[in-house]
Amino acid sequence: MPYSSFPEDVLEHVFSFVQSDKDRNAISLVCTSWFKIERWCRTVGGGYSLETATLDGEAMYTRGSTPWHWLPLLGGDQESERVGLRESEVEDLSGNWLSQFPDTCTSLVALNIACLGSEVSFSALERLVGRSPNLRTLRLNRAVPLDKLANLLRRAHQLVELGTGAYSSDLRPEVLSNLAGAFSGCKDLKGMSGFWDVVPAYLPAIYPRLWVLDYIEDSGLEALAASCKDLQELRVFPSEPFGVEPNVSLTEQGLVCVSEACPKLKSVLYFCRRFSNDALVTIARNRPNMTRFRLCIIEPRTPDYLTHQSLDTGFGAIVEHCKDLRHLSLSGLLTDHVFEYIGTYAQKLEMLSVAFAGESDLGHHRDSLRKLEIRDCPFGDKALLANAAKLETMRSL
Secondary structure (H helix, E strand, O other): OOHHHOOHHHHHHHHOOOOOHHHHHHHHOOOHHHHHHHHHOOOOOOOOOOOEEEEEOOOHHHOOOOOOOOHHHHHHOOOOOEEEEEOOOOOOOOOOHHHHOOOOOOOOOEEEOOOOOOOOOHHHHHHHHHOOOOOOEEEOOOOOOHHHHHHHHHHOOOOOEEEOOEOOOOOOHHHHHHHHHHHHOOOOOOEEEOOEOOOHHHHHHOHHHOOEEOOOOHHHHHHHHHHOOOOOEEEEOOOOOOOOOOOOOOOHHHHHHHHHHOOOOOEEEEEEOOOOHHHHHHHHHHOOOOOEEEEEEOOOOOOOOOOOOOOHHHHHHHHHHOOOOOEEEOOOOOOOHHHHHHHHHOOOOOEEEEEOOOOOOOOOOOOOOOEEEEEOOOOOHHHHHHHHHHOOOOOEO
């Protein structure tokens, strides 16, 4: 009888009686179908050199209820470096599987239990984290309470990525104080996630660790300026760019405060509805180390709201004081004079974005430009063609 005439479930049952690894290997070499059947019913007695164990949930269209009986075996490997459960439904009946890791297991680099719906033994988790000096990534599940987080952080101050558990608790000053102290000790922390059921009163504990900020108002930027001295990049996007009236209180004042208080700030992307030359000059003097400055005033050709003049002077100050400026985006009411400033001072400029600006083809070129974006400006091709030979570094137009 041909090999393929046997139903797969029959062959799988027969293969289960073959215990020798050598014989199982021989079976898998008979034909392709036998190889596949043997593969699905294969068992592994031990993985002594296992370094990474990541359990991915099945695809949405093949999701089943097959239990992972071998999950507790993960704890038996003393050399495990990464244990991750993601996008999976795991039923943990005991809550003590973390205690299966032996006391000699000190090599853990990453632990991800975010998808677990049940409680874990916090004492076992605490011990495991405490004896893992190389742990860089820790993602907790929702069941880990906020008042316990500080204890974990003190034992893992070397963390680079943290996924918190439930970020909520009764309002207690000692909890906030403990959290703030624990976060301040995590000098290498660069990524945070989790934050289930957030209680806003506890958010100030993480402010000093923020590096990148995506959305805020003037009042929030002022609080940021007071706390986040290591901020290097600021991106503020419009909440309702097409709305007639602003729905947030955002002006140039917030950016001015950040420029005064954050000495490491190098990159800015700032959407707002109005700006002034005085604010631009102040920012330029505060942060001469700026390398990227992109100001996007939502309404085209908006003048200085204080003097109703063009913003040439303000952007001129930016290119004059920021000697290492690489990227510049212009907006608001601008004349040809702003391009004279750029041609004179922006010696290292590589990318220039211009929209609704200028009056004619007059303006100085910049030899170092690699990318030039022009939208809705009164420029013809005459100036570009005349200077094309000088733009040797240009890569994108």
